[in-house]
């Protein structure tokens with residue numbers, strides 16, 4: 001790559017976000033390890049630097065607007081632009097009980113991170129994304145956010161009806177569609193990725209896929225050519241129904 005390209009990954013201290021950060025660093029990006037834990041974020045960034053890659057820790061809690069603004073200022077001062085934003089930070093709090101019994105606090109907390117947090121990171125970073133030549137934004141969603149799949153009794157995960165988590169990812173997909181629409185006349189592309197059921201802390205490592213498999217579609221969408229799609233929802237096999 002000729003010019004230095006900057007990628008910010010939220011929740012990059014572990015799981016899928018960490019794998020995506022490693023792969024983008026290997027592709028030559030300067031990766032900004034967004035994490036709310038200074039110890040874990042620095043550990044990951046220093047590890048990549050020791051491997052000869054370009055990385056730095058950026059403190060960011062997606063539910064804390066001050067931390068997002070501070071991250072924006074730091075990126076602005078040091079790099080002046082942002083080429084890739086991976087909105088990866090996410091939580092799953094549901095216990096699997098039916099909607100009639102779900103505590104509204106579980107919905108509120110889940111949306112606070114997965115939806116409102118992602119929204120405020122995206123909105124705050126947008127001026128920096130506009131300063132890049134052709135920025136890419138990937139919202140890390142889930143097949144569980146697909147209303148079409150959720151309504152299909154034959155869907156592999158039809159029984160996984162996690163009201164807060166699933167609906168937060170449906171709403172995240174709505175952000176993808178609306179931001180992509182606003183930005184359609186620009187060179188910025190915005191897409192949702194479904195990494196698949198992956199063994200991470202999020203699901204007590206019950207997932208059947210590896211983080212390497214999960215990262216594939218995210219990295220692909222982060223590095224799309226100018227002819228690539230925007231405003232879509234994809235897994236590694238192609239489009240996922242909304």
Ligand code: NAP
Pocket residue numbers: 010011012013014015016017035036037060061062063087088089090091113117140141142143194195196197198199200201202203207
């Ligand atoms: P994970 O290992 O639990 O990682 C989640 C990451 O998000 C952690 O780094 C966590 O930081 C961070 N995070 C949570 N809340 C945050 C906040 N308020 N501010 C900043 N960072 C925050 O889970 P994962 O499976 O890699 O999940 C990554 C993304 O993939 C999530 O959006 C998830 O919904 C999505 N996804 C996962 C699967 C799957 O099967 N694993 C499937 C589909 C989609 P801490 O270490 O500080 O908690």
